[in-house]
Amino acid sequence: QKEVEQDPGPLSVPEGAIVSLNCTYSNSAFQYFMWYRQYSRKGPELLMYTYSSGNKEDGRFTAQVDKSSKYISLFIRDSQPSDSATYLCAMIYNQGGKLIFGQGTELSVKP
Amino acid sequence: DAGVIQSPRHEVTEMGQEVTLRCKPISGHNSLFWYRQTMMRGLELLIYFNNNVPIDDSGMPEDRFSAKMPNASFSTLKIQPSEPRDSAVYFCASTDRNYGYTFGSGTRLTVV
Helix, strand or coil, X not given: CCCEEECCCCEEEECCCCEEEEEEECCCCCCEEEEXXXXXXXXXXXXXEECCCEEEEEXXXXXXXXXXXXXXXXXXXXXXHHHCEEEEEEEECCXXXXXXXXXXXXXXEEC | CCCXXXXXXXXXXXXXXXXXXXXXXXXXXXXXXXXXXXXXXXXXXXEEEECCEEEECCCCCCCCEEEEEEECCEEEEEECCCCHHHCEEEEEEEECCCCCCEXXXXXXXXXX
């Protein structure tokens, strides 16, 4: 079993839709959680960084962490074609430690 | 801030040749990571350094792979001899431990 599980998709939604992306993890020792966006032929770009359970909002993006269920989510409101990319969840046990990634979910937002 | 800089961007080499990938982390970042990305396996950590010291190299696939960090501003990942199954995108990332990890643009390696 992988440490971090993420549905690879692909996921296709119409412009303006709310997108929900999710990951589950097996080890409760993970403390810090991140979401990265990766455009084709580019490096991963940090979107959200959270520590505790709860919600964190940044513009159209909301990250949610539920440590009791070992479940994290990323919500994208009013999705745009420019949001089309692969979204990767990632987590670490401690700051500066190794970052463990999910498989990534490929998202396509259709105009 | 120029971000994490990797070179070359693309590398095509013949099987059996030595390949050297280079990375310059963000100034002030004291942790550096090398990842490999393939369609089948996603992003895999190969090795990481804290304060120029290798901490965990358990992801290095074989003895053909080696990595060095001679100073805080430079790291190399070497494959010798290279094989077709090494074809992948190799990413370098760095962090100052206070925030997320910043990735470079990657080196796309093709071994023929």
